[in-house]
Amino acid sequence: MTIAKLDKRLEKELAALKKEGRAKAEERVIQNYLPPTGNRGPRYKLVGSDKEFIRLNSNSYLSLSNHPRLIQAADEATHKFGVGPGAVRFIDGTFIHHKALEQRIAGFLGKPAAKIFNSAYTANCGLALSISDKKTHWIGDQLNHNSIIRAMRISNIPSANKGIFKHNDMKDLKRCLDAVGPEIERVVVIFDGIFSMRGDHAPIDKIVELCSAYDEKFADGVITVVDDSHGMGAYGDTGRGTQEHCGAVPDIVVGTFGKAFGVNGGFVAASKILVESVRQKADTYIYTNPLSVADCAAAVEALDICDSNEGLELLKQLKERTAQFRQGLDSLGLESIPGPHPVVPLMVRDTNRTHELVRFLYDHGVLVVGLTFPVVPKGDETIRFQVNSAITRADIDSVIEVLEKFK
Numbered sequence: 001m002t003i004a005k006l007d008k009r010l011e012k013e014l015a016a017l018k019k020e021g022r023a024k025a026e027e028r029v030i031q032n033y034l035p036p037t038g039n040r041g042p043r044y045k046l047v048g049s050d051k052e053f054i055r056l057n058s059n060s061y062l063s064l065s066n067h068p069r070l071i072q073a074a075d076e077a078t079h080k081f082g083v084g085p086g087a088v089r090f091i092d093g094t095f096i097h098h099k100a101l102e103q104r105i106a107g108f109l110g111k112p113a114a115k116i117f118n119s120a121y122t123a124n125c126g127l128a129l130s131i132s133d134k135k136t137h138w139i140g141d142q143l144n145h146n147s148i149i150r151a152m153r154i155s156n157i158p159s160a161n162k163g164i165f166k167h168n169d170m171k172d173l174k175r176c177l178d179a180v181g182p183e184i185e186r187v188v189v190i191f192d193g194i195f196s197m198r199g200d201h202a203p204i205d206k207i208v209e210l211c212s213a214y215d216e217k218f219a220d221g222v223i224t225v226v227d228d229s230h231g232m233g234a235y236g237d238t239g240r241g242t243q244e245h246c247g248a249v250p251d252i253v254v255g256t257f258g259k260a261f262g263v264n265g266g267f268v269a270a271s272k273i274l275v276e277s278v279r280q281k282a283d284t285y286i287y288t289n290p291l292s293v294a295d296c297a298a299a300v301e302a303l304d305i306c307d308s309n310e311g312l313e314l315l316k317q318l319k320e321r322t323a324q325f326r327q328g329l330d331s332l333g334l335e336s337i338p339g340p341h342p343v344v345p346l347m348v349r350d351t352n353r354t355h356e357l358v359r360f361l362y363d364h365g366v367l368v369v370g371l372t373f374p375v376v377p378k379g380d381e382t383i384r385f386q387v388n389s390a391i392t393r394a395d396i397d398s399v400i401e402v403l404e405k406f407k
């Protein structure tokens with residue numbers, strides 16, 4: 001009967017969340033996917049609605065999730081090895097597909113080695129567990145993703161061993177580096193590649209340059225880590241992400257297969273020794289079943305496509321549609337944060353208006369996400385649009401028309 005008492009307490013907590021405006025809305029449920037036809041991109045049907053929706057809130061930037069080659073690769077792997085690994089990696093849950101994906105993503109990024117995880121979230125946490133000790137100091141951008149913040153929390157370092165710098169502010173990063181105490185042997189500077197609420201990117205070249213100036217000061221140096229979950233596949237001339245866009249390579253790259261690559265799973269790519277440390281020490285790798293062989297086979301296929309003319313064409317389409325959408329916003333005099341990434345925020349700067357516009361778009365068959373306080377600071381209320389390669393020119397025109405109608 002204890003659960004009844006706990007339920008009562010939790011009910012109060014949930015009510016408080018709602019009152020503070022922090023509760024998530026009921027989840028919408030997708031029940032059908034309608035493939036692209038003619039000049040119309042894919043559409044989605046939701047439970048409880050007859051409408052066919054354009055989805056502008058998906059991270060599948062290259063629209064690879066429904067690519068026949070990925071589906072076939074996943075099918076073949078499943079037919080051969082089944083749907084689940086049966087055990088964790090070190091108890092014979094490692095299949096050739098896991099090893100193949102690790103080699104493929106390391107090669108794609110030009111790193112000596114990589115370890116795959118169930119998600120980028122668990123990759124960040126696993127990395128933190130692997131490289132932190134009491135003499136490690138972590139420094140992060142103030143707008144880092146929740147998984148990085150959580151990773152810093154679970155790394156068990158004293159709270160004094162943490163620094164937060166103002167978003168993309170190199171002067172403030174320098175302040176954080178200068179503040180590191182003499183007892184510290186290792187500094188880890190970690191940041192998102194693309195900031196997913198804004199579509200802007202970390203100045204990786206400047207960060208790497210600044211950090212290298214402090215490298216000699218610490219026994220184990222200053223290690224730079226980018227989590228480029230939103231940049232990987234979708235950014236840079238060949239989809240190598242923010243590091244390619246900025247022309248500078250951090251020591252460690254974390255990422256996901258669950259966004260531009262269209263599948264699922266995360267990874268840490270770095271030196272061979274670091275990756276072996278992750279294998280030995282990352283609880284979120286060791287004590288949990290790995291990705292299915294289907295996920296791995298599909299992700300390898302996604303990387304192969306990215307490295308082909310077809311991938312470059314998808315990237316080109318993504319850039320063109322993103323530019324078209326941004327021009328459309330400009331022509332309506334709407335405010336955004338400039339940049340070429342397919343995350344295009346529309347700055348509404350008002351909570352009620354944000355909710356109204358999300359509803360208006362929904363009523364006109366467009367799925368987007370609205371971000372209001374406390375997810376974003378008051379005054380920064382935003383609607384996040386995410387463009388993808390399968391959206392057509394006509395689709396973008398129709399979304400801009402809907403926005404024009406909204407008064």
Ligand SMILES: Cc1ncc(COP(=O)(O)O)c(C=O)c1O
Nearest residue numbers: 119120121145196227229256258
């Ligand atoms: C920077 C960053 N890291 C990690 C994640 C989580 O990725 P995954 O779904 O693979 O855990 C996200 C996405 O929401 C992200 O933006």
